[in-house]
Amino acid sequence: KNQVEQSPQSLIILEGKNCTLQCNYTVSPFSNLRWYKQDTGRGPVSLTIMTFSENTKSNGRYTATLDADTKQSSLHITASQLSDSASYICVVSARGDYKLSFGAGTTVTVRA
C-alpha cells in the first residue's frame, strides 16, 4: 500500500529561525513528489515539485530535497516569517497512476 509519513506532526519556531520538515514514502513506482502549503481556512497551494532525477529545488525561502534511494524528502524553511505559519503537506504520485498519496501534514507555527 502506498503511504506517506510526515514528521514532526507540528512544530513551533521563532521568527527568523530555520526549520526542516520530513516526508518518508513507500509509493512505487515513483513519479514525482510535491510539497503543498495550506494556510488556515484555505486550500493547499503547490510550493515545489520534484521528479526522480532531481535532488534539490528551491522556491524563495523554501528548499525541498529528495533522496529517491531512501524514499525521503525534506522541506527546509529559511529565515522563517510569520506568514510561514501553515500546514505543509507532502504529496507523492506513482508513475502511470492518477492516484495521489497524501501525508497528514506538518503544522508550523512561527512566533514573533
Place this chain on the structure above:
Amino acid sequence: DAGITQSPRHKVTETGTPVTLRCHQTENHRYMYWYRQDPGHGLRLIHYSYGVKDTDKGEVSDGYSVSRSKTEDFLLTLESATSSQTSVYFCAISESGTISGANVLTFGAGSRLTVL
C-alpha cells in the same frame, strides 16, 4: 483560489438530511476531484470526474454521490448525512489525470460541513 469556487463554505446540518456541495471552475479543466480532510489524515479522494457525465469512485466513496452535467460544475451529494461525514471538503481540478510536471492539482478554499 485560481478560478475554483466552492459553495457553501460552511454548513451545519442534522443527521439524515441530504446535503449538496458545489464546485465551480472557470479554468475549463477536464478533471475535477472531491477530497475530504480530517485531522490526522491526509486528504482522501471521494470521487473524481474525467469529463462531463464521466465520474469514478475514490478511496472513500461510500455515502457520497457526484454529478457533472457541465464542464465547470461538479456536485457532491450526501444522500443522508451522518456524523462521520463531518469534515472539510475540498474540490480540486487538473488539466489531465496524471499529476506530474506542470500539471498541477489546484484546490478550492474548502467547504466545512458539520453533521449534528
